[in-house]
Amino acid sequence: MESPVVIVLEAMLGGAIRVSTPFMFVALGECVTEKSGRVNLGLEGTLVLGAMTAYAISFHTGSPWVGVLAAGVAGSVLGAMHGSICGLPKVNDVAVGIAMMLFGVGVAFFFGKPYIQPVAPRLQSIPLGSWSESPNLRSALEVNPLFFVGIAAAFALAWALRNTRWGLVVRTVGDSAAAARAMGVSVNGVRLMTTTIGGFFAGVGGAFLSLSYPGSWNQGLSSGQGLMAVALVIFARWKPLRCVLAALLFGAAGAIGPSLQAVGVTQGYYFFNAAPYILTLVIMIATSSAKHSAADMPGELSMAK
Amino acid sequence: MSSAIITRRALLKTAAFGAAGASLGLGSLRSARAADLVVGIVYVGARDDFGWNQAHAVAIKALKEVPGVKVSEEENVPETDAVSKSMESMINLDGASLILATSFGYYKPFVLDLAKKYPKVEFRHAAPLWNKATDPMNAGSYFGYLNQAHYVDGVAAGLSTKSNKIGFVAAKPIAIVLSNINSVLLGARSVNPNATVQVIFTGDWSMPVREAEATNALVDAGCDVITCHVDGPKVVIQTAEKRGAKTCGHNANQGPLAPKGFITGAEYKWETIYKGYAADIKSGKPLPNFLAGGFDADYVRNSPFGAGCSPEGQKAALAAIEGLKKGKPIYVGPLKDNKTGKIVIDKTYANDDPFLNNMDYLLQGVVGSTT
Numbered sequence: 001m002e003s004p005v006v007i008v009l010e011a012m013l014g015g016a017i018r019v020s021t022p023f024m025f026v027a028l029g030e031c032v033t034e035k036s037g038r039v040n041l042g043l044e045g046t047l048v049l050g051a052m053t054a055y056a057i058s059f060h061t062g063s064p065w066v067g068v069l070a071a072g073v074a075g076s077v078l079g080a081m082h083g084s085i086c087g088l089p090k091v092n093d094v095a096v097g098i099a100m101m102l103f104g105v106g107v108a109f110f111f112g113k114p115y116i117q118p119v120a121p122r123l124q125s126i127p128l129g130s131w132s133e134s135p136n137l138r139s140a141l142e143v144n145p146l147f148f149v150g151i152a153a154a155f156a157l158a159w160a161l162r163n164t165r166w167g168l169v170v171r172t173v174g175d176s177a178a179a180a181r182a183m184g185v186s187v188n189g190v191r192l193m194t195t196t197i198g199g200f201f202a203g204v205g206g207a208f209l210s211l212s213y214p215g216s217w218n219q220g221l222s223s224g225q226g227l228m229a230v231a232l233v234i235f236a237r238w239k240p241l242r243c244v245l246a247a248l249l250f251g252a253a254g255a256i257g258p259s260l261q262a263v264g265v266t267q268g269y270y271f272f273n274a275a276p277y278i279l280t281l282v283i284m285i286a287t288s289s290a291k292h293s294a295a296d297m298p299g300e301l302s303m304a305k
Numbered sequence: 306m307s308s309a310i311i312t313r314r315a316l317l318k319t320a321a322f323g324a325a326g327a328s329l330g331l332g333s334l335r336s337a338r339a340a341d342l343v344v345g346i347v348y349v350g351a352r353d354d355f356g357w358n359q360a361h362a363v364a365i366k367a368l369k370e371v372p373g374v375k376v377s378e379e380e381n382v383p384e385t386d387a388v389s390k391s392m393e394s395m396i397n398l399d400g401a402s403l404i405l406a407t408s409f410g411y412y413k414p415f416v417l418d419l420a421k422k423y424p425k426v427e428f429r430h431a432a433p434l435w436n437k438a439t440d441p442m443n444a445g446s447y448f449g450y451l452n453q454a455h456y457v458d459g460v461a462a463g464l465s466t467k468s469n470k471i472g473f474v475a476a477k478p479i480a481i482v483l484s485n486i487n488s489v490l491l492g493a494r495s496v497n498p499n500a501t502v503q504v505i506f507t508g509d510w511s512m513p514v515r516e517a518e519a520t521n522a523l524v525d526a527g528c529d530v531i532t533c534h535v536d537g538p539k540v541v542i543q544t545a546e547k548r549g550a551k552t553c554g555h556n557a558n559q560g561p562l563a564p565k566g567f568i569t570g571a572e573y574k575w576e577t578i579y580k581g582y583a584a585d586i587k588s589g590k591p592l593p594n595f596l597a598g599g600f601d602a603d604y605v606r607n608s609p610f611g612a613g614c615s616p617e618g619q620k621a622a623l624a625a626i627e628g629l630k631k632g633k634p635i636y637v638g639p640l641k642d643n644k645t646g647k648i649v650i651d652k653t654y655a656n657d658d659p660f661l662n663n664m665d666y667l668l669q670g671v672v673g674s675t676t
Binding site: 007011014015018019109113116117136139213214215216218219220221223225254255257258259261262263264266267268269270273 | 350351355504505506511512514515518522524543544672676
């Protein structure tokens with residue numbers, strides 16, 4: 001029997017790897033969208049629809065990766081809907097986002113009914129812990145390929161936003177729509193594109209939920225993770241790499257509650273189950289600085305105005 | 306004069322009624338006339354959730370096969386005004402004379418109000434809430450003591466575990482859940498004195514990611530049998546199977562989800578009650594207002610044994626079922642709680658003793674806390 005501290009640490013490592021991926025994808029998607037000065041609160045709905053689509057397509061085609069792609073496409077459609085509706089004059093993106101959230105969840109439940117019972121082929125994980133003697137560590141290090149895809153995407157996005165013309169255009173649209181228009185850039189066109197990309201990411205995040213961990217489709221699957229991920233973007237101050245860190249932290253903290261109960265620290269589990277939120281608050285307060293966040297925040301965001 | 310004017314509302318009304326008649330009414334009215342009895346049932350979730358709702362749906366399927374009985378079902382009905390509308394349309398459009406309301410929150414005020422409004426329709430609700438003094442006589446409750454089947458789970462698990470540690474993923478520390486946990490322990494201890502039960506509370510009825518995390522944490526801590534009391538046990542059973550742990554089910558049969566490690570599971574057998582109601586109505590007998598029972602009344606059962614159950618476990622589990630049918634008590638006192646070591650069950654209680662409904666403790670041998 002290993003010592004309780006080791007078990008909790010292993011569980012946190014495992015939790016960080018297992019739970020973080022959907023947060024990572026949704027947060028990255030939202031990060032791109034918000035960089036262009038628009039908020040899409042509908043990603044919770046996109047996540048759920050992505051989960052349902054991936055499961056259904058994987059079930060019908062027998063290939064989970066086709067399911068992942070389909071989830072991304074379904075997410076893109078929702079994102080494009082949000083993007084085009086918000087392109088109309090005098091439309092509030094937050095309100096549309098809430099409507100899109102309800103829409104996405106509703107559509108997913110409607111079409112997802114027949115897929116609760118059947119078992120679809122899931123994404124295979126890569127066993128990175130085969131060197132270890134400990135079965136716990138081996139299980140914690142079963143990493144899904146999407147986890148690495150997410151991290152790679154974060155690096156790519158961070159680089160592209162900083163170094164490419166595309167990134168410059170997105171950032172300009174996000175910081176000053178007037179300046180972008182003066183440059184001859186179509187503000188609505190760029191925002192439509194970033195919201196669609198954001199939707200794609202969130203859809204893929206949903207695919208992870210239904211095809212990897214927990215790895216089945218049911219109606220309570222997301223339970224608010226899409227909304228939390230949107231909040232993580234603010235926590236990560238609109239930086240893709242920080243989105244990854246925030247998602248990892250959130251996943252690790254989420255494992256604290258169950259694993260403490262498993263090693264016998266059973267009192268106060270409601271408190272420990274709230275660890276991710278408490279930790280997020282503490283870090284936010286500790287690192288908060290009015291100057292920094294103001295500098296990081298895209299100027300066109302409705303909450304910045 | 307006004308009657309000559311076709312108002313928009315009147316037109317809509319006729320159209321809606323016509324449409325309803327075409328889609329639901331005609332078919333079921335005709336069948337209602339042919340059938341002696343139409344039973345309406347409302348579910349709070351999906352009928353195929355591998356859990357609570359599925360247990361009812363399985364029983365309804367059995368009820369449909371009874372000649373002369375028609376069923377009108379509606380799923381995903383929230384515990385709001387919506388359930389009143391569903392039930393009323395079952396009564397008025399489908400001609401239902403017995404309504405089964407299967408979710409806890411349907412009872413007050415929705416079932417009670419409708420029971421007063423439709424005194425000729427019988428309403429039955431799946432939780433022990435009916436009160437003779439205050440509630441209408443055409444309403445009532447039915448309920449199964451699932452903890453008896455969890456006790457049998459414990460017996461089978463106690464002889465199928467190698468590490469002597471049984472993991473339990475629980476939603477909330479309320480009496481019904483605590484009784485299931487304690488029954489698993491007592492069942493396991495009855496055949497394996499070294500067995501312990503380790504509990505993780507997730508804090509809510511449906512939290513798939515946290516349930517999966519809890520299952521992983523229990524396996525990490527050395528539990529080699531996992532069982533649960535959450536709304537949809539699918540995630541727990543599948544995660545445990547993936548980790549190579551054995552499993553015991555809850556509410557409905559989850560055997561197909563775990564071909565390698567499934568031991569057995571605690572299931573409701575609502576069909577006994579539903580078929581009983583149908584028979585009573587047909588023979589003109591008054592329906593019982595309050596039904597509660599376990600194996601003695603055939604209201605609960607255990608899932609077919611899976612590959613994870615040892616032969617000794619099967620034998621002992623079947624013997625335990627025979628004992629419970631004869632009313633052999635589960636809670637044989639004195640028993641101590643796991644927090645203070647104080648005696649919480651002073652003597653031996655019958656399995657349906659109301660004393661056990663107020664359970665707010667975990668027994669010695671359970672690792673876990675209610676707070």
